Amino acid sequence: MLLIGVVMMQILKNFNLKACVVSIGLGLGLSACGAMNAPVQTDNNRQVMPFSDQQNRAGWILNTQVSDEFDSSTLDEDRWYVVGKFENGKPVYKHPDKPNKKVWKGRAPSQFSGRNYRLEDGKLILETRWEPDFPFETEIHKPVFGEAVPYENITTACLIGRRFFTYGYVEIKAKAADAEISSAFWSIGEKLEIDFFELFGDGREGDKDHLDRQLWWSVRDWSPAVRGKPTYTEKKDLGFRVADDFHVYGFEWDESGIKYYVDGKLFSQVTAEEVTEWARENREVPADYNGYVATKPISLWLDQETFPWHGIPDSLEDLEKNSPEGEKHDGVVDYEIEYVRVWQKPQHINQ
Incomplete structure (x- = not known):
């Protein structure tokens, strides 16, 4: 049979x-x-392929269970968990697939709100809002990294993928929010985190004026050996402001290492062996430590966060400093995502 x-x-x-x-x-x-x-189709009825491999020489197969074109009128909540959906006037933080697991509410002072997204013109738009009257969490939590500060003033959005996959080519077309906010695309697995990017939209003058052109990506180990610190990370100048326009970020990931593409061109690459070498040189780990922990199933995350070490908007006017005229007083800045796509090789399907 x-x-x-x-x-x-x-x-x-x-x-x-x-x-x-x-x-x-x-x-x-x-x-x-x-x-x-059946694969997702483009407007001209051709199968979509990675921007860096339009001829599909690598033999990629689109995983339609985790990919999303965001062209429907409502979000597919079988595909995405909306963090902080409202019930009876309050945000609720309960994962539909893991109801007994604690759900992260965001990096203070910002807090995730289930109202902070919309679908518009074939795009997913995640919103950061100046919202002092939001029913913020009152307990002050000590984060793994940084100082303990209260949740206040700023709400952000977070969507978590409900399906897992191992290895593939992950691609997103996005434009970061033009504000002192991180627009992020990342993933979580068992004691594993892969940050595809954390784009900071507004690098202020002085020693931070490079931040709005910087690609920051990492592989992190959440086992006791490293406790969430990167086993490999890069910060590189992209040559453009991340909030000025849409760009395509592609992440090819398998057992042998990682290749990073920006707008279809190879931007960086690292082997599994080089990741381990970096980890042994930069972390206090045993000599036989294997730093290439990116070998387990992951689920995708899309969110915005405040980065206190980069700077935090301290008023509505500060949050909207770079917003277009006519939109400077609505208290909202947007992180725009045209699509998220994941392709896999036949040997990795269903891993």
Whole structure:
């Protein structure tokens, strides 16, 4: 029966149909459906491919279970968990798949609000708001990094992917918010964090004027050995302000290492061995420590955060310093995302 099911799925795949119908009917499980779904189509009815590999020489297969074009009128909440959705006038922090696990409320002084996003013109827009009357968490928490400060004044958005995958090509087309706010795209796995980027939209004058052109990405180990510090990180000048326009950021990730692409061109790369070497040189770890911890399933995160070490908006006017005329008093700045796409190699599907 299993062999028949596999053959039937391949036949349906060749006819560009959803093979998961067969897998469900034969009791093969839902896990096969993700990679077998009919691929997302562009406006001119061509299959979308990584911006750096338009001819698909690498043989990528789009994972439609974690990718999102954001072209619907409502957010797919089977795909994304909206952190801080409101119930009875208050934000609730309870993950639908992990109801007993503590949900992070954001980096103080900002707090995640489930009202801070919208879908508009085929884009997902995450909002940072100047919102002093928000029902903020009153307890002051000591963060892993930085000083303990209260939640106040600023609300942000956070969406967490509800499905996991291991290895692939992760791509986002986005424009950072033009403010003293981080616009981030990252991921979490078991004792693992991969930060694809943390873009700071407004680098003020002086020693911070480079921040709004900087790509900051990291691999982090949350085991006791390192406790969340990067086992590898880079901060590089992109050559453009991240809040001025949309750009495509691509992250190719597998057992051997990572390649980073910006607007389709290779921007940086590191091998698994080089990550371990960096970790041993920069962290207090045993001589046999393996720093390449990016080997486990991850789920995607999209959010905004305040970075106290870079600077925090201290008023509505400060938050909206760079907003267009006519929008400087609405108390909202936008992080815009046109799409998130994930492709995988056949050998990594369903890992």
